[in-house]
Amino acid sequence: MRAKAYQDKLDIKNGCVDLSHGSGGRAMAQLISGLFHEAFGNEWLARGNDQSAFDVRAGRMVMTTDGYVISPLFFPGGDIGSLAVHGTVNDVAMAGARPLYLSASFIIEEGFRFSDLKMIADSMGEAARAAGVYIITGDTKVVERGKADGLFISTTGVGVLPDGLDLSAEKARVGDRVLVSGSLGDHGVAIMSKRQNFAFETEIVSDSAALYDLVAEMLAAGGGGIRAMRDPTRGGLAATLNEIAHQSGLGFRLQEEAIPVKPAVLAACELLGLDPLYVANEGKLVAIVAPEIADAVLAAMRANPLGRDAADIGEAVDDDHQFVQLSTSFGGGRIVDWLSGEQLPRIC
Amino acid sequence: MRAKAYQDKLDIKNGCVDLSHGSGGRAMAQLISGLFHEAFGNEWLARGNDQSAFDVRAGRMVMTTDGYVISPLFFPGGDIGSLAVHGTVNDVAMAGARPLYLSASFIIEEGFRFSDLKMIADSMGEAARAAGVYIITGDTKVVERGKADGLFISTTGVGVLPDGLDLSAEKARVGDRVLVSGSLGDHGVAIMSKRQNFAFETEIVSDSAALYDLVAEMLAAGGGGIRAMRDPTRGGLAATLNEIAHQSGLGFRLQEEAIPVKPAVLAACELLGLDPLYVANEGKLVAIVAPEIADAVLAAMRANPLGRDAADIGEAVDDDHQFVQLSTSFGGGRIVDWLSGEQLPRIC
Structure with a gap:
């Protein structure tokens, strides 16, 4: 330039x-x-x-x-x-x-x-x-x-990189916890609402934000117990966890009621025919962490404004099919597969 | 990815x-x-x-x-x-x-x-x-x-960067030589000819090439006497030397007959209404070098296939107007100004 x-x-x-x-x-x-x-x-x-x-x-x-x-x-x-x-x-x-x-x-x-x-x-x-x-x-x-x-x-x-740090999805182990830093779907739904000129009672705002400070605080709290981190952008949480499943050779089991989604985002998703698990975020992260440090890392996340709504949403399990499964509050379950088609073009 | x-x-x-x-x-x-x-x-x-x-x-x-x-x-x-x-x-x-x-x-x-x-x-x-x-x-x-x-x-x-090396246009001094690594205009003319479906007797081929080996050999031959290097891409040699003139506060005086342009490129330029000095290159460089090392650097350039047609085309001069001037073989001259409009869109 x-x-x-x-x-x-x-x-x-x-x-x-x-x-x-x-x-x-x-x-x-x-x-x-x-x-x-x-x-x-x-x-x-x-x-x-x-x-x-x-x-x-x-x-x-x-x-x-x-x-x-x-x-x-x-x-x-x-x-x-x-x-x-x-x-x-x-x-x-x-x-x-x-x-x-x-x-x-x-x-x-x-x-x-x-x-x-x-x-x-x-x-x-x-x-x-x-x-x-x-x-x-x-x-x-x-x-x-x-x-x-x-x-x-x-x-x-x-x-x-800090000396010696090597985060990678391959490091995930059975029993590891899955943490998310906050509510899912805000970015994608904000874009779709704007594009469709929808006016909701509550304006839905993109979560777009820089996450390094949050990451540094998580590393300080969790040290070597943090296996991998990803930002669930295109394809949302579903794509991110399926990728990690394939890289690590493990499956994931999530608790639906533990996954934070804002009521306005959920309502908009119903209207738009979207599943918030597949919707892009631009200011959230998913971390796979050893169970013994999960609480400490979660506490560190919640102490940062960008991790205020952080949640432990599930765990890594032994699964030859490398499925990401969701247990619903009614005791049922479903598989959260890769999105095979195209859900939201030009969201980022 | x-x-x-x-x-x-x-x-x-x-x-x-x-x-x-x-x-x-x-x-x-x-x-x-x-x-x-x-x-x-x-x-x-x-x-x-x-x-x-x-x-x-x-x-x-x-x-x-x-x-x-x-x-x-x-x-x-x-x-x-x-x-x-x-x-x-x-x-x-x-x-x-x-x-x-x-x-x-x-x-x-x-x-x-x-x-x-x-x-x-x-x-x-x-x-x-x-x-x-x-x-x-x-x-x-x-x-x-x-x-x-x-x-x-x-x-x-x-x-x-090699330790201690800091090439920059500001380092140019009055009397420095201007070297080019080969013929000018090949890339831009190849694109324009293809775009216009022109068929010339000799196919004009882009000079697109990676220049690091040539650069390393020039540095070995010229050491600290190399002030700055630039690849004359968009805007060609004219834009590049005008930029260096502005950064260094000097002018340049070039010898038209010393500037290498292939006959086929010159002919195509006449047909297309282009001036080869303004046409993009993608495998050439311009170097501003101290006069005492110019011959050694030129010899090193010519020893590399990508610098075979390298030439010493002029010198840096004291000029408050920071003009790039061209002396023609007839003893005349003209100013090679910045291109003010748009000559060749989407050439790179």
Whole structure:
């Protein structure tokens, strides 16, 4: 993301992105300096190079990437910018690593309004500062009208692992507890409600949030007893636990009444024909932990505002079929399978 | 990029991407394991986590990102996959850093053919292996038909800097030589020719290539005398030298007859109404070097197949206007300004 202010300021109020803003010339430099550097402001971007350098100490780092194609771009509780920061720092954090630096690649449709782009960039900058990370390098491409849907963002995050920490789903053991950090389905239902223009009595707000502080507090409380963590984004809790089941070779047995779902989200799910277990979250995590530390970790989670509604929802069991099973309060049960079709497009 | 083969193989010959391949469920896992892991195959992806970890030694690292929206996706000399590897490893290499790891974020339009996606993924895998880097983490999103143009890829690269190396345009001094590693304009003209269905006597082929080995040989020959390197991609040599001029506060004076341009590229540029100085390259670099080491660096460049046609094309001069000037063989001159409009959309 090279830039300096080489000419007049952008007309952010009335202007739009055109193809010249992706051409490598003066207009692109102007867009980058006038809008992105302004929003992300840090010493790395100010140098104006195509890459940024940072110091590392000897150890292990993690790297992760996500593309964001959410529609609509603005939704209750966030926008594509804050989501592109939270989603990626959370994937770093799920390894137990401290997120440090992000890159951001913007693919913009010709005609996109500067004012919207500025709101999104400002929101990214704010989310990054709140999460303690820096957006140190980036790229902007512009495609012709009709060749993209407004704006897509891909962010990549790097972070550092504490010495010796190696969380992985393979480490799950029979008897391990399954903890979730709060209510499920908020993000996906917020997006779907906005998309369908539903007005509920209570506005449903995305849970989009950066989870590293919560993770650090859980690690401090649980130490080596934490086997694995995942953020149940696309495909929701169902996809996440099925993945962990396949990676670990175990099954899971969950107690339906222990799974936190907000009444408004449950009501909206009934209206929309959705199952909250399959709906994306962007500010929640699932942790598989040794039974002897489960209470301590749960207490640490509940002490953090982002884990206030944390719950122990079930356990890992021996199961050659690697099924995720749900026991209902009526004594019945069902298998929570992978979603085989497509439930919610462009939720993240 | 989570995955394991949870069900039947993809029908790569006849199948297409649909929205379920981006939904976080079984179809997505199948696409990732059956196509991307197959092509990129490495131990990191095999673990199936949302992030990958690697060891680092104490020192400095660099990070860079680029989005690729090139149209058409396949062109003489490469495709969007090889380009997405070369472009990003080159941005790492331009800092003098050894590229190590890449992430890849795919945004795919519904209906995109598996067979095309496989060719592109295979090409990425091959380019990565040739460049000595690993694609260790990724993401796949699918958008509805008409909401993207086939396929967009964003890659992010990290690499390690040799101790004490800090290349930067600010280090340029009056009298420094400007070296280019070979003929200009090949990539952009290859794309435009393909796009316009032009048939020239000689097929013009993209120069897309990974440049780290060349960079390492230049550093070995030139040591601390190399001030800065850039790959003249979008906006071509003109944009790159104008950027360096602004960063360093100097001007540049180039000798037109010293600038290598292939006759076929020059002819195509005349036909297409393009100036080769503004046309993107994807396998070339510009280096600003101290005059006393210029000949040694040039010799090192010419000893590498990717620098065979390297040339010394001019020098840095004192100029408050920070102009890039071209002296023609007739004794005349002109200013090579920034491109102010948009010349070549979606060339990378």
